[in-house]
Amino acid sequence: xxxxxxxxxxxxxxxxxxxxxxxxxxxxxxxxxxxxxxxxxxxxxxxxxxxxxxxxxxxxxxxxxxxxxxxxxxxxxxxxxxxxxxxxxxxxxxxxxxxxxxxxxxxxxxxxxxxxxxxxxxxxxxxxxxxxxxxxxxxxxxxxxxxxxxxxxxxxxxxxxxxxxxxxxxxxxxxxxxxxxxxxxxxxxxxxxxxxxxxxxxxxxxxxxxxxxxxxxxxxxxxxxxxxxxxxxxxxxxxxxxxxxxxxxxxxxxxxxxxxxxxxxxxxxxxxxxxxxxxxxxxxxxxxxxxxxxxxxxxxxxxxxxxxxxxxxxxxxxxxxxxx
Amino acid sequence: xxxxxxxxxxxxxxxxxxxxxxxxxxxxxxxxxxxxxxxxxxxxxxxxxxxxxxxxxxxxxxxxxxxxxxxxxxxxxxxxxxxxxxxxxxxxxxxxxxxxxxxxxxxxxxxxxxxxxxxxxxxxxxxxxxxxxxxxxxxxxxxxxxxxxxxxxxxxxxxxxxxxxxxxxxxxxxxxxxxxxxxxxxxxxxxxxxxxxxxxxxxxxxxxxxxxxxxxxxxxxxxxxxxxxxxxxxxxxxxxxxxxxxxxxxxxxxxxxxxxxxxxxxxxxxxxxxxxxxxxxxxxxxxxx
Amino acid sequence: xxxxxxxxxxxxxxxxxxxxxxxxxxxxxxxxxxxxxxxxxxxxxxxxxxxxxxxxxxxxxxxxxxxxxxxxxxxxxxxxxxxxxxxxxxxxxxxxxxxxxxxxxxxxxxxxxxxxxxxxxxxxxxxxxxxxxxxxxxxxxxxxxxxxxxxxxxxxxxxxxxxxxxxxxxxxxxxxxxxxxxxxxxxxxxxxxxxxxxxxxxxxxxxxxxxxxxxxxxxxxxxxxxxxxxxxxxxxxxxxxxxxxxxxxxxxxxxxxxxxxxxxxxxxxxxxxxxxx
Numbered sequence: 030x031x032x033x034x035x036x037x038x039x040x041x042x043x044x045x046x047x048x049x050x051x052x053x054x055x056x057x058x059x060x061x062x063x064x065x066x067x068x069x070x071x072x073x074x075x076x077x078x079x080x081x082x083x084x085x086x087x088x089x090x091x092x093x094x095x096x097x098x099x100x101x102x103x104x105x106x107x108x109x110x111x112x113x114x115x116x117x118x119x120x121x122x123x124x125x126x127x128x129x130x131x132x133x134x135x136x137x138x139x140x141x142x143x144x145x146x147x148x149x150x151x152x153x154x155x156x157x158x159x160x161x162x163x164x165x166x167x168x169x170x171x172x173x174x175x176x177x178x179x180x181x182x183x184x185x186x187x188x189x190x191x192x193x194x195x196x197x198x199x200x201x202x203x204x205x206x207x208x209x210x211x212x213x214x215x216x217x218x219x220x221x222x223x224x225x226x227x228x229x230x231x232x233x234x235x236x237x238x239x240x241x242x243x244x245x246x247x248x249x250x251x252x253x254x255x256x257x258x259x260x261x262x263x264x265x266x267x268x269x270x271x272x273x274x275x276x277x278x279x280x281x282x283x284x285x286x287x288x289x290x291x292x293x294x295x296x297x298x299x300x301x302x303x304x305x306x307x308x309x310x311x312x313x314x315x316x317x318x319x320x321x322x323x324x325x326x327x328x329x330x331x332x333x334x335x336x337x338x339x340x341x342x343x344x345x346x347x348x349x350x351x352x353x
Numbered sequence: 354x355x356x357x358x359x360x361x362x363x364x365x366x367x368x369x370x371x372x373x374x375x376x377x378x379x380x381x382x383x384x385x386x387x388x389x390x391x392x393x394x395x396x397x398x399x400x401x402x403x404x405x406x407x408x409x410x411x412x413x414x415x416x417x418x419x420x421x422x423x424x425x426x427x428x429x430x431x432x433x434x435x436x437x438x439x440x441x442x443x444x445x446x447x448x449x450x451x452x453x454x455x456x457x458x459x460x461x462x463x464x465x466x467x468x469x470x471x472x473x474x475x476x477x478x479x480x481x482x483x484x485x486x487x488x489x490x491x492x493x494x495x496x497x498x499x500x501x502x503x504x505x506x507x508x509x510x511x512x513x514x515x516x517x518x519x520x521x522x523x524x525x526x527x528x529x530x531x532x533x534x535x536x537x538x539x540x541x542x543x544x545x546x547x548x549x550x551x552x553x554x555x556x557x558x559x560x561x562x563x564x565x566x567x568x569x570x571x572x573x574x575x576x577x578x579x580x581x582x583x584x585x586x587x588x589x590x591x592x593x594x595x596x597x598x599x600x601x602x603x604x605x606x607x608x609x610x611x612x613x614x615x616x617x618x619x620x621x622x623x624x625x626x627x628x629x630x631x632x633x634x635x636x637x638x639x640x641x642x
Numbered sequence: 643x644x645x646x647x648x649x650x651x652x653x654x655x656x657x658x659x660x661x662x663x664x665x666x667x668x669x670x671x672x673x674x675x676x677x678x679x680x681x682x683x684x685x686x687x688x689x690x691x692x693x694x695x696x697x698x699x700x701x702x703x704x705x706x707x708x709x710x711x712x713x714x715x716x717x718x719x720x721x722x723x724x725x726x727x728x729x730x731x732x733x734x735x736x737x738x739x740x741x742x743x744x745x746x747x748x749x750x751x752x753x754x755x756x757x758x759x760x761x762x763x764x765x766x767x768x769x770x771x772x773x774x775x776x777x778x779x780x781x782x783x784x785x786x787x788x789x790x791x792x793x794x795x796x797x798x799x800x801x802x803x804x805x806x807x808x809x810x811x812x813x814x815x816x817x818x819x820x821x822x823x824x825x826x827x828x829x830x831x832x833x834x835x836x837x838x839x840x841x842x843x844x845x846x847x848x849x850x851x852x853x854x855x856x857x858x859x860x861x862x863x864x865x866x867x868x869x870x871x872x873x874x875x876x877x878x879x880x881x882x883x884x885x886x887x888x889x890x891x892x893x894x895x896x897x898x899x900x901x902x903x904x905x906x907x908x909x910x911x912x913x914x915x916x917x918x919x
Contacts, residue, residue, distance in 0.1 A: 056531075058597050079596060089533055090563045093648045096694040101735045103694070105646040137887040137902075140647040161385060222385075237896070237916040243420065247392050250418060253535035254595045264891030267648060267884045268562045271695035278692070280648065281563050283884075283892070287536070289553045290892050293882045294720035296855060298895075298919045302419040312891070319897040337541050337593035338410075339382075339389025555722040 030188040030210055033073065040068035043114055043205055048150075051085055052116040053078045062118060073117050076160045077329060081260035082115060082122050086129065086145050089257070093267065093278040106277070110141075113149040114201075121165045121329040123153045123177035125260030130177075131321040132263060141280075150201045153178040154189070156218060162330030164222040164343055170327055172217045180207070183214035190214055224343040226314070226324070228350045233315040236349075237307070245345045246306035248338045253284035255332035255340070261313070261325045264290070285309055310345065358462065358494045359404040362433070365459065365493065366399040369431055375457045377424055378431030379415055381408045387469065390415065402433075404493075406467040409475065411587035413441035414543035416451050431457045435466075436483025440585040440620030441543040447620075447627050448583075450546055460486030462494025465502045477588050479504035488623050506586070507609045510602050526566060529573055531596045534564040538600045539576065541593035544583050551575060577603040582628025584608045585620045648885065650692055650737030651677055656712060658732055661798040662791075665763055666728060667704065667716045672738060683707050685748070685770035686878060686906045689740025690886050691715060696726035700883045702767035702905075703741060706774045713738075716766040716798060742886040743905050746771045746850060746876060757786040757843045759861055761834045761853025763798060765789055767878045767905075768852055772806075779811055786813045786843045790834040790853075793822030815841055835860035838868075845869040850876045855919075862909055875909035879919060895919045 044050055044066075052071045053060050060075040062084065092106030130146065133139040156163075156172035165171055175181045179198030182189040190210040193199045202209065256262045266283035269276055283290060285308045291299045299305060317325035326342070333341050362380070369375050370393065380402045382391025388407050393399055412432060415421050421430055434442060439460060445451045462485050465478040480503065485496045505511070513521060536552070539545040552560050552572055560575060561568030584604035591601040611617050617628050657669035670691075672678040683689075683703055692698040699721070705714035719728045730736070748771070756775055758768050775782060787806060791797045797816065806814045817830035817837045830837050834857050843849075845868055851861050858877060865875045881893035881900040888902030896916045898904065907915075 057528075090565060093646075094650075098694055101652070103650070103652060103737065105649045133889060137889070138647070139889060140645065237918075247420060248390050250414065250537075250540040252537035252540035252593065253533075254537045254593070257533045257535040258595055263889070265884070265889075266562065267698060267890070269692075269695050269697045270561050270563060270568075276695050278648075278694075278698075279563050282533070283890070284535070285891065287553075289549075291882050293880070294724075296880075298881060304918070308894075311896075312894075316894060316897040333386060335595040336386075337537055337589075339384030339386060341385055344385070556725070558722070 030185050030190055030212060031182075032188045036182070036189065037068050037071060039205065039207070040071070040114075040116065044068075046205065047112055048114045049111045050114045050116055053118070062115070071117060073154055076156070076158060076163070077119055077122070077331065079258065079331075079335075081258065081329075081331075082118055082126055082151070083129070083260055083263070085113065085115065086126065086149070087133070087142055087263055087265070089282045091141065091280050093280055095277050096271075096275065098271075098274045098276075110145040110148050113145070114152055115149060116152045117154045118151065119329070120153055120155055120172060120174045120176070120178065120181070121163075121170055121327040122260050123151050123181075124165075124170045124174060124327045125177065125329070126151065127177040128261045128317070128321075128323050128325055128327070129263055131323060132317070135321070150179045150197055151177060152198075152201075153181045155181055155183045155214075157184040157215065159218045159220050160330070160334075161221055162333040163220055163328065164224055164330055165328035166220050167222070167224045167226065167343070168324060168326050168328035172220075173214060185210075185212060185214045222330070222343060224346050225350075226346070229314055229346055230318060232350045233311060237311070241349055242307045243303045245348055246303040246340075248340050249286070249302060249306050250338055251286045251288070251302050251305060252337070253282075253286055254335050254337065255342075256284040256286060256309070257282055258331040258335055260327060260329055260331075285312065310342075310349075314346070356405065359402070362404050362459065362461070362493050363399045363402050365491070366393060366402060366431065367396045369457065370394070370396040370399065374429065375431035376428035377421070378433070378457075378459075379412050379421065380404075380431075380433035380459075381410065381412075404433075404461060406464065407469065408435070408461075409466045409469075409588075409592065411435075411438040411441055411543055411585075411589050413438050413445065414541065414546075414589065416442065416445055416456065417543070417546040425451065425455045429455055429457055431459060433459045433461060434486060434489065435461050435463045436486035437463075437477070437481065437585065437587060439483065439486050439489060440618070441587060443620035443623045443625070444544055444583055444585060444627070445546075446623060447625060453623070458486075458489035458491075460489030460492045462486075462492060462496055462499065464498075464500055474502055475588070476504075476509055477506055477586055478502050479506040479508070481506075507605065509599065510606050510609055513602055514606065526570070528598050529569045530566045532564055532569040532573070532598055533596060534562075534569065534572065535595065537593040537595060538590035538598075541589040542580070543587065543589065544580060544585070545576070551579070573600065573603060577607055580604045581607045582611055582617065583619050647887075648739070650690065650698070650739040653736050653738040655730055655732055655734050655736065658730070661716065661800075662796050665716060665718045665796075665798055667714055667798075668727070668730070669705075669712050669714050670736065670738065671712045673735075678711065683713075683741035684745030685774050686745035686767060687741035687743045688767075688886075688901075688905060689713070689715070689738060689742065690883075691723075691727065692737030692739075693723060693726040693730065694735075694737060697723050698737065698739070698884070699723035699727075700880075700886070700901075702878065704766040704769050706770040706777070708774060708777055716763060718763050739886060743901055744903070746878075746906050747848075748774065751848045752781045754782065755784045755786070755844055755847035756782055757838075757847045757849045758788065759834060759838055759849060759851035759853070760787075760789045761857040762791050762796060764851075764853030764857070765798060766852075768850060769799065769802065771850060772802075776806075776809075776812070784813060784843075784847075785811065786815070786841065786847070788815045788817070788834060788838055788841055790817035790819070790830075790832075790837060791822070792819045794818055794824045794827055796822070813841075833857070833860070835864040838864045842868060845871075846874075848874045848876065852878050865909070872910035872913060873908055877907060877909065877912070878905045879907060880905070881919065
């Protein structure tokens with residue numbers, strides 16, 4: 030077993046070896062994952078950070094290419110990905126990476142995402158506390174679940190046990206001299222929020238048209254909060270920002286709740302707030318299941334915590350499958 | 354203590370729905386993470402309505418969004434407002450977005466809204482002169498039990514204005530660099546109702562789409578100017594922000610300037626004129642004449 | 643193609659043909675010689691063309707793969723990128739990504755009648771398949787082309803139409819909407835679905851169609867009415883697309899991504915998809 034202090038003091042030596050370290054830190058009233066210089070600022074007193082690992086693997090804005098119209102030349106955007114340790118994120122956020130991997134490193138490989146993933150070691154700190162919005166268990170994960178982590182630290186009697194999960198994790202551990210433990214961890218904290226997904230896929234398969242879609246989406250105001258804070262949502266836009274002769278092509282997060290998402294000059298195939306909300310639910314709980322065999326939800330609960338108008342996905346899933 | 358105001362509200366909503374005065378009513382309900390909007394169609398569900406010192410939401414924005422916008426085309430809807438929320442309804446009426454006769458307004462006598470973080474009555478409630486909403490279709494609550502709420506409703510705005518220019522610039526650049534352009538502030542704003550927001554226009558594209566600092570500054574500053582003379586200082590934008598940007602300080606700064614210079618408060622009078630649509634003959638500036 | 647995802651290769655506009663007042667076709671040559679020589683695609687696939695500064699948009703490859711050394715796209719001015727394309731001149735540079743998407747079935751239809759039904763600029767994605775079919779004409783039975791536009795001046799590929807009209811191994815019918823004819827017009831006057839019913843091709847044919855959404859909905863109805871098997875009615879769909887590879891998330895109809903699983907669909911497949919296109 031290791032004390033948190035021992036681990037934190039080792040982080041400086043990882044940085045000295047050339048790793049950039051991303052970890053939870055306090056910024057004003059928020060706890061955010063951010064690149065840190067000073068490991069003593071790491072804050073592990075959180076349930077979940079506001080932002081997710083997506084911020085670093087599929088950033089909210091990245092340069093695809095730069096162009097110079099006068100010289101008629103195009104250069105790929107500078108790749109700034111460094112060997113990276115993500116320290117202190119939670120199991121649900123790591124599990125989300127395994128879903129993004131299936132989507133973005135599949136038949137077609139998203140080169141920038143793949144490069145960043147290849148250079149990143151995810152060192153998860155498992156949860157000793159949960160809150161009322163957490164529902165990871167219902168999605169098949171859990172407060173100590175290792176899915177997507179390379180190394181996981183499990184809470185044990187006030188300290189942490191190191192478990193090496195992936196080959197990448199084992200290599201990193203041997204590189205920095207992090208020894209695994211095999212003692213028994215504390216029991217997982219209990220989750221109060223549960224939702225059964227029994228019958229959900231079958232219902233979604235046959236109820237694209239159903240009056241319930243209008244009802245469950247009533248409170249939604251079509252902002253992008255739930256999307257942008259979701260660890261698995263990955264839709265994006267590609268747009269140019271240019272001056273007179275030079276400019277950049279950017280990949281920017283985008284969101285199915287905005288009507289501009291699908292709007293063409295000639296045609297809008299998805300009309301209505303309810304249809305956009307339906308797309309969100311269908312995409313997570315049916316289309317992704319059909320395409321990669323996984324639900325695109327890890328039960329982190331950010332969409333519930335941060336929705337300004339109380340839209341609650343677990344309540345909605347229950348309402349969809351319930352009779353009447 | 355028994356919440357007589359809430360009980361009366363439920364009673365009245367049940368009556369209004371039973372009599373068919375309104376087809377649907379929007380009020381406050383309880384979500385698992387706090388107060389949230391509740392649409393009531395079935396009179397039996399009036400029991401789910403709540404009213405307490407945490408009912409901060411300004412529900413007026415739903416008037417110009419689905420599904421109420423569509424319902425109002427053929428039926429009357431009910432809306433629960435505090436005196437401050439009513440200002441947003443008034444601006445929507447003045448700007449011809451909704452028609453007064455399509456809305457049945459239930460005004461709640463209000464003793465101020467408590468902050469969810471436990472820091473007491475919200476800044477926006479200070480100096481409130483609409484604790485008893487006048488001009489609604491009915492008022493629920495006892496004006497005799499009111500407590501006056503003292504203080505400066507612009508204290509936070511003034512605190513930022515008192516910063517030196519470099520300090521203020523650094524405050525806004527560091528705060529706004531956090532913006533992820535989820536547009537929760539815009540979507541939460543009862544007065545951001547444009548069918549196509551300027552952020553979505555591409556020919557020409559006025560605002561960078563990217564959530565970079567320059568794109569974020571452009572978005573928030575333009576939004577601030579679009580709300581000049583219109584912002585009713587309800588704070589929905591900041592409340593909705595997932596990354597804690599005090600967006601309303603920008604729009605309320607403009608509201609404060611307009612109040613101090615022109616003695617104008619957006620939405621104060623139901624049949625008043627929009628600020629930017631009014632001028633007077635004796636305007637001290639002569640360019641307008 | 644560049645090995646960084648979404649980075650296009652440069653290409654040069656070699657020729658511009660004004661098809662109609664608001665539609666032009668561009669002949670594009672890929673700059674990189676190695677890439678150009680190895681470049682190949684299938685009829686029905688699409689590409690993304692960028693005007694740097696305005697952005698990228700999706701266009702079907704409108705020339706057949708058998709025409710080597712260049713590709714053609716046909717562009718109607720409707721939005722930011724398309725209007726930027728309309729401002730380009732011969733010699734200007736564009737970005738090119740592709741080919742993407744699936745393609746029209748071809749070999750499986752040997753020995754059958756083929757009916758092409760196009761409306762307006764919607765004939766662009768059919769054009770490579772038409773020329774490919776004509777190149778291997780002896781492998782098919784009868785070939786019908788039914789093509790219509792709002793007015794005579796809105797008909798695209800007038801040179802192609804003349805060539806097709808002069809061949810006696812194609813049953814070509816052109817039509818314009820009522821009121822769209824001029825004095826010299828010798829074709830039909832009527833909406834494309836009506837003309838399809840009038841021509842009434844044998845129902846054991848394969849029908850390949852593309853046009854405005856409204857036209858297609860009625861073409862499907864007419865095809866059903868005439869007795870076509872929905873497996874033999876094939877179309878290509880347009881949705882807003884950004885990535886071209888099924889990850890940006892906006893072109894799906896149900897669980898199908900039009901860019902990756904399409905754009906070519908059989909009516910039988912479409913009837914199983916949610917009505918969201």
